[in-house]
Amino acid sequence: MTELYSKFLEFFHNLLHLPVLAAEKNGAPVDHLIIYIHWLMIALFIGWFLYFVYCLWRFNAKRNPKADHAGTKSHMSSYIEVGVIVAELFILIGAAIPMWAKASDVTKIPDADKATVIQVVGQQFAWNCRYPGKDGKFGKQSMTFVTSDNPFGVDPNDPDGKDDVPKTSFAEMHVPVNKPVICYVSSKDVIHSFKIIAMRVTQDAIPGMRIPCWFEPSKTGRYQINCAQLCGNGHSTMSSGFVIVDTQEDYDKWLAAQPTAGGGAGGSLE
Amino acid sequence: MSDHSHSTEAHKHSPQEVSKHVKIYIGVFLALLVGTVVTVGLNAVHFDSIKLTVAIALFVAVIKASLVACYFMHLISEKKMIYVILGFTAFFFVGLMFITLSAYADLPANTVTH
Amino acid sequence: MEIPFTSKPRPDTGIYNSKVGIWLFLASEVMLFGALFSAYILLRVGAPEGTWVHGLLNIPIGTFNTAVLITSSVTVVLGWASLQVGNFGRYKFYQAITILCALAFLGIKSYEYREKFLHHEVWLNHKIKVKHGHQEVETDRIIGHLEYEGHHQYFWNTKRLKGTPEEKDKDGKVIKAAVPPVESFKMIPDAFHYTMTPKELAHARKESAGVAHEEIEIKASDVKRLSAFVPSHSTYFAIYFTLTGLHGLHVLGGAIVIFYIWGPGAKMWKTDPQRYMNRVEVSGLFWHFVDLVWIFLFPVIYLL
Amino acid sequence: MQATTHTESHKGAHDAHHHHHEPGFLQKYVFSTDHKIIGIQYGLTALAFLFFGFLLMLCMRWSIAEGANAAQIKDYVIRPIPLVGGLLEKLLGDVAPKGIMSADLYNSFGAMHGTIMVFLAIVPLAFGAFGNYVVPLQIGAPDMAFPRVNMASYQFYFIGGVIMFVSFFIPGGAAQAGWTSYSPLATTIPTHGQAFWLVGMVFLISSSLLGAVNFIATIIQLRAPGMTWMRLPFFVWAQFVTGFLLLLAFPPLEAAGVMQLMDNVFGTSFFLPTGLAVGGRLADVSGGGSPLLWQHLFWFLGHPEVYVLILPGMGVVAEIIANNTRKSLWGYKSLVYSVLAIGFISFIVWAHHMYLTGMGTKISAFFQTTTMIISIPSVIILTCLFISLWGGSIRFNTPMLFALAFLPMFGIGGLTGLPLGFAAADLHLHDTYYVIAHFHYVVAPGTIFALMGGIYYWFPKMTGRFMSEFWGKVHFVGSFIFMNVVFQPMFIQGMAGMIRRMADGGLNYSTFKNPGAVGGLGADVMNMHKIILIGAVCLGLCQIPFIINLFWSIKNGKKATSDNPWGSTTLEWQTPTPPPHGNFDKEPIVVRGPYDYSLPGKDKDFTPQNQA
Numbered sequence A: 001m002t003e004l005y006s007k008f009l010e011f012f013h014n015l016l017h018l019p020v021l022a023a024e025k026n027g028a029p030v031d032h033l034i035i036y037i038h039w040l041m042i043a044l045f046i047g048w049f050l051y052f053v054y055c056l057w058r059f060n061a062k063r064n065p066k067a068d069h070a071g072t073k074s075h076m077s078s079y080i081e082v083g084v085i086v087a088e089l090f091i092l093i094g095a096a097i098p099m100w101a102k103a104s105d106v107t108k109i110p111d112a113d114k115a116t117v118i119q120v121v122g123q124q125f126a127w128n129c130r131y132p133g134k135d136g137k138f139g140k141q142s143m144t145f146v147t148s149d150n151p152f153g154v155d156p157n158d159p160d161g162k163d164d165v166p167k168t169s170f171a172e173m174h175v176p177v178n179k180p181v182i183c184y185v186s187s188k189d190v191i192h193s194f195k196i197i198a199m200r201v202t203q204d205a206i207p208g209m210r211i212p213c214w215f216e217p218s219k220t221g222r223y224q225i226n227c228a229q230l231c232g233n234g235h236s237t238m239s240s241g242f243v244i245v246d247t248q249e250d251y252d253k254w255l256a257a258q259p260t261a262g263g264g265a266g267g268s269l270e
Numbered sequence B: 001m002s003d004h005s006h007s008t009e010a011h012k013h014s015p016q017e018v019s020k021h022v023k024i025y026i027g028v029f030l031a032l033l034v035g036t037v038v039t040v041g042l043n044a045v046h047f048d049s050i051k052l053t054v055a056i057a058l059f060v061a062v063i064k065a066s067l068v069a070c071y072f073m074h075l076i077s078e079k080k081m082i083y084v085i086l087g088f089t090a091f092f093f094v095g096l097m098f099i100t101l102s103a104y105a106d107l108p109a110n111t112v113t114h
Numbered sequence C: 001m002e003i004p005f006t007s008k009p010r011p012d013t014g015i016y017n018s019k020v021g022i023w024l025f026l027a028s029e030v031m032l033f034g035a036l037f038s039a040y041i042l043l044r045v046g047a048p049e050g051t052w053v054h055g056l057l058n059i060p061i062g063t064f065n066t067a068v069l070i071t072s073s074v075t076v077v078l079g080w081a082s083l084q085v086g087n088f089g090r091y092k093f094y095q096a097i098t099i100l101c102a103l104a105f106l107g108i109k110s111y112e113y114r115e116k117f118l119h120h121e122v123w124l125n126h127k128i129k130v131k132h133g134h135q136e137v138e139t140d141r142i143i144g145h146l147e148y149e150g151h152h153q154y155f156w157n158t159k160r161l162k163g164t165p166e167e168k169d170k171d172g173k174v175i176k177a178a179v180p181p182v183e184s185f186k187m188i189p190d191a192f193h194y195t196m197t198p199k200e201l202a203h204a205r206k207e208s209a210g211v212a213h214e215e216i217e218i219k220a221s222d223v224k225r226l227s228a229f230v231p232s233h234s235t236y237f238a239i240y241f242t243l244t245g246l247h248g249l250h251v252l253g254g255a256i257v258i259f260y261i262w263g264p265g266a267k268m269w270k271t272d273p274q275r276y277m278n279r280v281e282v283s284g285l286f287w288h289f290v291d292l293v294w295i296f297l298f299p300v301i302y303l304l
Numbered sequence D: 001m002q003a004t005t006h007t008e009s010h011k012g013a014h015d016a017h018h019h020h021h022e023p024g025f026l027q028k029y030v031f032s033t034d035h036k037i038i039g040i041q042y043g044l045t046a047l048a049f050l051f052f053g054f055l056l057m058l059c060m061r062w063s064i065a066e067g068a069n070a071a072q073i074k075d076y077v078i079r080p081i082p083l084v085g086g087l088l089e090k091l092l093g094d095v096a097p098k099g100i101m102s103a104d105l106y107n108s109f110g111a112m113h114g115t116i117m118v119f120l121a122i123v124p125l126a127f128g129a130f131g132n133y134v135v136p137l138q139i140g141a142p143d144m145a146f147p148r149v150n151m152a153s154y155q156f157y158f159i160g161g162v163i164m165f166v167s168f169f170i171p172g173g174a175a176q177a178g179w180t181s182y183s184p185l186a187t188t189i190p191t192h193g194q195a196f197w198l199v200g201m202v203f204l205i206s207s208s209l210l211g212a213v214n215f216i217a218t219i220i221q222l223r224a225p226g227m228t229w230m231r232l233p234f235f236v237w238a239q240f241v242t243g244f245l246l247l248l249a250f251p252p253l254e255a256a257g258v259m260q261l262m263d264n265v266f267g268t269s270f271f272l273p274t275g276l277a278v279g280g281r282l283a284d285v286s287g288g289g290s291p292l293l294w295q296h297l298f299w300f301l302g303h304p305e306v307y308v309l310i311l312p313g314m315g316v317v318a319e320i321i322a323n324n325t326r327k328s329l330w331g332y333k334s335l336v337y338s339v340l341a342i343g344f345i346s347f348i349v350w351a352h353h354m355y356l357t358g359m360g361t362k363i364s365a366f367f368q369t370t371t372m373i374i375s376i377p378s379v380i381i382l383t384c385l386f387i388s389l390w391g392g393s394i395r396f397n398t399p400m401l402f403a404l405a406f407l408p409m410f411g412i413g414g415l416t417g418l419p420l421g422f423a424a425a426d427l428h429l430h431d432t433y434y435v436i437a438h439f440h441y442v443v444a445p446g447t448i449f450a451l452m453g454g455i456y457y458w459f460p461k462m463t464g465r466f467m468s469e470f471w472g473k474v475h476f477v478g479s480f481i482f483m484n485v486v487f488q489p490m491f492i493q494g495m496a497g498m499i500r501r502m503a504d505g506g507l508n509y510s511t512f513k514n515p516g517a518v519g520g521l522g523a524d525v526m527n528m529h530k531i532i533l534i535g536a537v538c539l540g541l542c543q544i545p546f547i548i549n550l551f552w553s554i555k556n557g558k559k560a561t562s563d564n565p566w567g568s569t570t571l572e573w574q575t576p577t578p579p580p581h582g583n584f585d586k587e588p589i590v591v592r593g594p595y596d597y598s599l600p601g602k603d604k605d606f607t608p609q610n611q612a
């Protein structure tokens, strides 16, 4: 039964052209929500469409030369219509409630200490990111420190910042598999939108704000990062970064090899 | 045209009525001046709580505004249609102010501004 | 067919056309100023430390201006009441006061604007000593008048210090003369700063009353930012000028309409007195609304 | 027919009354205060802008399709736009080098396509043109309540349009920040297009505000005797609510526009936060502003605005359906209450455009709820229209075909609004072509079809002649097919992750370019660009019969045999054709509801509102 159901889901996944999903935990609820709503939409559409076509056929002027002033008078049919409206209301509102349960799943940020925390900063027209380094703490920061070579607005005097691993205008951003990734997204110039289609994650990057979003990659690989908000004439070229999902070991190795803000190589969180 | 017009005579008030109104206008005028002085005076006091200061200042302003609206603009004895229009407006005005502000107050957990 | 209810009210609604029109228009005005007020609140709540200006406006003048506007409001309604009893002469008199008040309001407002444009704030790269009241404090931000080559200056900003090169058109003719860069200028500092708490500020103001200010020579190379009290100075002045400017435009517009009805348009009193009274009433409603906006503006931007 | 005879005599009377000041051409057609002339002015200007907006879009679709093409040609070569490429280079200069569309030009065209379509084409056509022409007639009024304000409102619109149009030709071109003009982008782009956009918008907003005041006052005050609220044709109700939406939603955008203008011209920081580093330099601004404030104020207008785009269309469709099913509308009261409910709720759903800007769970729950709630009155309206078909005697003339097609098209557009209304689903769909497809289904095959139907329907009233039925049907069938060819694939593209406002059609993250990466656009998705381009070109071609038909029929169309050729019940058909200045010779007295078709016991199958 459940297997049949998941086949069914998969069928709709393909029918709707939903892209590959590489983050089961946070992405599946999104996909399912989209699929459920489309069931509702398809059902409503087909129901009404059949009725519509029937009307056009049954009540065209040739077949029915004399119209009935009030239309459906028989109580039966108006009951049916009222029933349909009530059902529609019910589905719209009733379906909404369980769907929210899922929606809040998607937005509830997991614990930071069980996750990989990264800062992401958009700029025209590239992405920057920053890892907290060995101590697991980011250096203090404030928008007032933002300059062209300090996209994160890091306080230059804060010792916590020395072991941070910044990657400016990155081509690749590495994360470990099967562990939540929390991205604090912001921007230093205009509004961008940090989107990884395969992870079903999107968050607008708004200057002056640092907003968390999360995903949990469930497959290693190389995934496209996009900018989904118009940000100027290079908007379309800003879909040029990638998330590389590594195994934990590969990730640790990679991080250890990265230069830190204070000079020297980085290191894993542990 | 005939149909609507005969029922309404000129829209004038009697002199007694008007002189009564004039008294009210003068009264409101004085009240507004007093209100202004009160607002300025309160400001000199410097309450410790900024919230209290704001609340009092706005309270006085609301009273003054209602006086103007009710008496100078005759809202106190206006026709229903005007109330309906203003009712809509009030609804949307409150929506605009209240929802926008609450949107700012409710950000995702751990969001940092500035 | 002619358009009905231009002067007499429609029986079932009880109002004439232009009254519905003006109330609808005022409804949209409510939303316009409502949006600006909510912008004000958000900017104020979101202002970073030390950027929200307060206590710099001239309260006595603002209070006086408020009284002027309130007076104009009562004369409008008194003028209308005079028409109701057929006293055209008294109406003319009251509306004349209204128009004068409107002009006075605008005049005073312009004077206040000018005062602001003459005032400057300078953000310095390092701290210097200034007198606040009797106290000497160290600060890197001073407000006050700016003097250069013996004159008070308007509208100066950081760019002005750097000067601008000559501008030539295609044929090499000079279209804009070069402005030489500034090496140093004088500030006559105020004995207070808007970053103080209201209490401190009032105190410093009181203490410094009558005390002569010493001029401070400031090198352009020490300046991080310089700005007159113009909209770009801070979000406070941005919203201050936007709100009062827009309100001022309403005052101007209202005054023009009232003047038109009072002067050139007064012929209608002879031909269609009912419609004339309607016009006076409708323009009055607009005028009261302008007054009403000011009633909120005044405490919000002058006092809070 | 009785109406005709009494017309003749009254035409005479009218002329006699007016002969002492026969107005000149300028007075009669350019500076007219007659609502019918103003309506036609609005209509022609708006249609011209509709066409212009479409041409912009054709250029953009070429640029997008080239994205798909370039990968198959070697070295990603982009070819110039055929036919107009050279012209663009001549007219606009650097932004169209060698007739190739630069990203700057793409963004300009995109922003202006949205702006023109919404503010200069559909609103003026639906509200300005149809509202002006039809509403006073339908309520039995001699004109609008404030005819000179009405003229001013058209003139403001015209000036706004000219400013928008001129902005294409200034150095750097027109606004580039999308029709939504999000700050800080709108402020940091160094060209002056945005300032023109804002000034143009101030004029357009003022025009709409004047129009809205006028419409509402007219409907409240100038209804003929006996025309009670519940006897108003549904079209009038729709316009009434539309008027309120414009009246109360536009001012906040006007305020926001003024603030953004201050940001752009006077260097303020209303929408600019502290610490902005643009183009590698710290911006020289005070900071302290809020980019989200712009979005709130924009969408506070933006959402009611979309109902401004659809409600008049629904009104037109209701009129046409009642007339061509020859029966009363089912559930007139539910229709009225639904349209009022839409009006109310549309003011409290705006932030569903902003789910991804960082919104707490409480606020997003609020907006999700209101968004779901607002779809209910839309469902009720559609349901009523559907049930109205039952028991009818349906005539398939051109207006009716457009009106009928509106129903499933709006259905598709509306239903696809539902997944967007859920924050979690919107996470994936936001700013993709799914959104583009959603709203184009409501505004293009939706509203445009409704308005096309309206043009065919009221044409005989305006001119006394019909438009050609045959060419009308050709226009309909072609438009119907190609609208779907254009917009249906966009759902799939969007679902597959195609992001909007991409000058290269997403080439940069297609699997053509990055074969190894997951989440890029596949060849199937990219190749749909070409189908859409062909569809869009054909869609344009299908409009040619319409344009010719429209102008040709004014003089040469089949003559309408009476003042009421469709056999309609509403008042606009109970006047002479075309209606004289002042509309009615004798004030109509309304004695019945708007849709008394096929009343039992009557010999005709329609009973006009002013007949016992």
Ligand code: HEA
Pocket: A044, A045, A046, A047, A048, A049, A052, D180, D306, D307, D309, D310, D352, D353, D371, D372, D374, D375, D376, D378, D379, D382, D407, D408, D409, D410, D411, D412, D413, D414, D415, D417, D418, D419, D420, D421, D422, D426, D429, D430, D431, D435, D438, D439, D442, D443
């Ligand atoms: C006329 C215009 C119009 C209309 C009517 C609507 C109607 C709706 N819209 Fe849409 N919308 C837009 C125009 C419109 N929208 C535009 C222009 C944008 C994008 C702006 C931009 O970003 O640039 C947008 C974007 C937009 C978003 C933001 C998406 C995003 O950016 O991520 C959302 C989210 O909630 C949304 C939701 C809705 C909903 C729930 C409705 C509901 O009101 C719909 C209710 C209708 C129904 C539910 C249909 C009922 C029909 C049936 C039941 C019958 C079935 C029919 C047949 C079988 C024949 N819309």
Ligand code: HEA
Pocket: D044, D047, D048, D050, D051, D054, D057, D060, D061, D110, D111, D113, D114, D115, D117, D118, D122, D177, D178, D179, D180, D309, D436, D440, D443, D444, D445, D448, D486, D500, D501, D502, D503, D536, D539, D540, D543, D546, D547, D550
């Ligand atoms: C009312 C609104 C409206 C309408 C009607 C349309 C109509 C169309 N739109 Fe538009 N569109 C928008 C509003 C609208 N659009 C908005 C708001 C955006 C977002 C902009 C942004 O990103 O900021 C957008 C964006 C947009 C995009 C996405 C661009 C991008 O993201 O990069 C695309 C892509 O294909 C598109 C296509 C089309 C097409 C093919 C039509 C067709 O349906 C057009 C059909 C019209 C015709 C075929 C012309 C008919 C002409 C006549 C009948 C002429 C008669 C003339 C005389 C008699 C003089 N539109």
Ligand code: CUA
Pocket: A122, A123, A125, A191, A192, A193, A227, A228, A229, A230, A231, A232, A234, A235, A236, A238
């Ligand atoms: Cu960054 Cu689009």
Ligand SMILES: [Cu+2]
Pocket: D302, D303, D306, D349, D350, D352, D353
């Ligand atoms: Cu919306």
